[in-house]
Amino acid sequence: MIIAEVCNYAPDYAGNYMVSLKSLEKAALEQDESNEMIYVFPSSAREKKWVFDLKNKNKVFLFLMAESRDCLI
Secondary structure (H helix, E strand, O other), X not given: OEEEEEOOOOOOOXXXXXXXXXXXXXXXXXXXXXXXXXXXXXXXXXXXXXXXXXXXXXXXEEEEOOOOOXXXX
């Protein structure tokens, strides 16, 4: 199963919100190793250190365009 987390979240630090999402991902993988998490953040999160840290773990990221809520880049 693919689980998509669409988040309007872009602070400088990951915070407890991302800790919670990582816990959800861990539980999903423990339930079924074929589960996959996809994180969707606004474009303002693109350069945040915590986003780079997640990318280093081979996660898939899509960023919402700042100009439109109808398109993904």
